[in-house]
Amino acid sequence: MAGTDSTQTAAAPGGPAIILVKPQLSENIGTAARAMLNCGLTDLRLVAPRDHWLEERAFAAASGADRVLLAAKVFDTTEAAIADLHRVWGTTGRNRFMTKAVETPRQAAATMRSATAGGLACGVLFGPERTGLENDDVVLADTVLTVPLNPAYASLNLAQAVLLVGYEWFQCDAADTLPSMTKGAEPPAGKDKLVFFFDHLERELDACGFLRNPEKRPVMVRNIRNMFQRAELTGQEIQTLHGIVTELVTYRHRKGGSHT
Amino acid sequence: MAGTDSTQTAAAPGGPAIILVKPQLSENIGTAARAMLNCGLTDLRLVAPRDHWLEERAFAAASGADRVLLAAKVFDTTEAAIADLHRVWGTTGRNRFMTKAVETPRQAAATMRSATAGGLACGVLFGPERTGLENDDVVLADTVLTVPLNPAYASLNLAQAVLLVGYEWFQCDAADTLPSMTKGAEPPAGKDKLVFFFDHLERELDACGFLRNPEKRPVMVRNIRNMFQRAELTGQEIQTLHGIVTELVTYRHRKGGSHT
Numbered sequence: 001m002a003g004t005d006s007t008q009t010a011a012a013p014g015g016p017a018i019i020l021v022k023p024q025l026s027e028n029i030g031t032a033a034r035a036m037l038n039c040g041l042t043d044l045r046l047v048a049p050r051d052h053w054l055e056e057r058a059f060a061a062a063s064g065a066d067r068v069l070l071a072a073k074v075f076d077t078t079e080a081a082i083a084d085l086h087r088v089w090g091t092t093g094r095n096r097f098m099t100k101a102v103e104t105p106r107q108a109a110a111t112m113r114s115a116t117a118g119g120l121a122c123g124v125l126f127g128p129e130r131t132g133l134e135n136d137d138v139v140l141a142d143t144v145l146t147v148p149l150n151p152a153y154a155s156l157n158l159a160q161a162v163l164l165v166g167y168e169w170f171q172c173d174a175a176d177t178l179p180s181m182t183k184g185a186e187p188p189a190g191k192d193k194l195v196f197f198f199d200h201l202e203r204e205l206d207a208c209g210f211l212r213n214p215e216k217r218p219v220m221v222r223n224i225r226n227m228f229q230r231a232e233l234t235g236q237e238i239q240t241l242h243g244i245v246t247e248l249v250t251y252r253h254r255k256g257g258s259h260t
Numbered sequence: 261m262a263g264t265d266s267t268q269t270a271a272a273p274g275g276p277a278i279i280l281v282k283p284q285l286s287e288n289i290g291t292a293a294r295a296m297l298n299c300g301l302t303d304l305r306l307v308a309p310r311d312h313w314l315e316e317r318a319f320a321a322a323s324g325a326d327r328v329l330l331a332a333k334v335f336d337t338t339e340a341a342i343a344d345l346h347r348v349w350g351t352t353g354r355n356r357f358m359t360k361a362v363e364t365p366r367q368a369a370a371t372m373r374s375a376t377a378g379g380l381a382c383g384v385l386f387g388p389e390r391t392g393l394e395n396d397d398v399v400l401a402d403t404v405l406t407v408p409l410n411p412a413y414a415s416l417n418l419a420q421a422v423l424l425v426g427y428e429w430f431q432c433d434a435a436d437t438l439p440s441m442t443k444g445a446e447p448p449a450g451k452d453k454l455v456f457f458f459d460h461l462e463r464e465l466d467a468c469g470f471l472r473n474p475e476k477r478p479v480m481v482r483n484i485r486n487m488f489q490r491a492e493l494t495g496q497e498i499q500t501l502h503g504i505v506t507e508l509v510t511y512r513h514r515k516g517g518s519h520t
Contacts, residue, residue, distance in 0.1 A: 210507040231491035
């Protein structure tokens with residue numbers, strides 16, 4: 001797993017800085033750190049947090065993402081926190097009546113990817129929990145970032161806003177990396193094995209009388225085959241099905257036999 | 261604002277049910293409810309939650325999404341919670357060594373949009389906070405849902421997992437999706453019908469001795485359920501399977517009877 005880990009960590013170089021402006025609750029800083037590490041982000045910056053923000057509650061909420069918390073940089077002002085960055089987004093759910101480009105997290109992620117590929121450093125500003133970013137902070141951003149959500153109830157928890165931004169940033173690269181079947185899964189069996197099972201099943205269904213109606217038989221056989229066909233059965237699973245049919249039949253014979 | 265509210269609520273008809281299996285913390289149920297409403301989802305279902313889950317801490321965490329909490333339905337079993345659904349996803353970060361299709365939240369959202377456009381009811385299972393879904397619950401899902409995240413630190417908070425699923429569902433535009441079934445095809449049966457067939461089959465497999473080894477029984481049952489689960493059986497097909505099992509058994513009894 002070490003190899004996989006380092007590959008994946010390396011897959012997220014130059015991810016955006018996450019800048020929490022005047023966060024009020026240590027828990028939220030911890031949960032944001034956890035969401036960041038979920039998405040391979042590690043550059044956490046805090047503007048004027050409360051005293052003692054790095055307390056036990058922050059670590060409890062970070063749930064193992066301690067290194068992000070411990071490496072967090074603290075600044076007095078938003079200007080100082082973004083001094084080394086080239087492109088900054090300001091997250092806001094409300095209209096600020098400013099003329100400024102707006103992007104969704106998905107659009108912003110694509111912009112970030114190309115900006116970082118071009119050697120530019122990016123960052124995203126998040127405001128305090130209840131009030132959001134002040135207009136003076138929004139002005140410092142190149143682009144407003146707004147999450148399209150149910151407008152009747154669009155208020156996102158701080159850490160969840162961080163998660164959505166980080167998630168989109170991570171997906172922008174990782175979209176194709178997930179296998180389409182569970183890992184380690186056996187591939188579907190060859191069709192010869194499937195047909196061999198069909199023969200077995202239909203022989204027994206003829207014997208017990210399930211297919212006794214000659215007019216309906218072809219359609220019934222087709223429907224039954226279609227069901228099993230669709231399940232993309234593995235060789236092991238086909239063996240199990242053989243076993244089920246055989247046991248039912250053997251038991252029938254055993255039971256029949258015991259009466260003779 | 262009332263007009264906007266009703267429009268937006270209407271913009272999310274038939275959104276997936278969010279099913280929390282054995283959630284341990286009231287706060288997480290509340291935060292999940294908040295994340296759901298952010299994304300226009302309201303069908304919250306709880307399987308065997310702790311007593312007193314609907315406590316003050318849940319409402320505090322829901323932060324205004326009270327109506328989702330108050331409308332939550334409680335069930336004793338996962339089977340009961342998904343009985344009226346046609347397509348179910350099971351969220352898991354770990355490999356379960358089962359042969360089952362995997363989708364990302366984005367892929368699942370597209371599938372859900374076309375399924376609901378075709379009149380099918382969808383749902384997503386989320387396991388308990390520390391342990392995740394049990395394998396017996398994963399088996400009941402058609403598809404495994406996995407969020408592509410930093411594999412070095414992929415453990416998502418429960419409410420954040422709910423948020424990502426809801427977020428992708430909300431982002432996905434129904435207009436772009438194709439129906440997932442050929443026109444005229446019968447839709448998959450409700451999960452209640454499938455579970456009822458499982459019960460029938462397993463009762464007969466117990467009777468004939470196929471499941472006689474008590475140590476192997478749970479894995480065998482899981483494997484058998486998984487095969488049939490994957491076939492996306494219609495109601496008619498499930499009837500056929502009932503018929504197959506019944507005929508084999510009836511014939512056995514008839515044959516046994518003829519010897520007495």
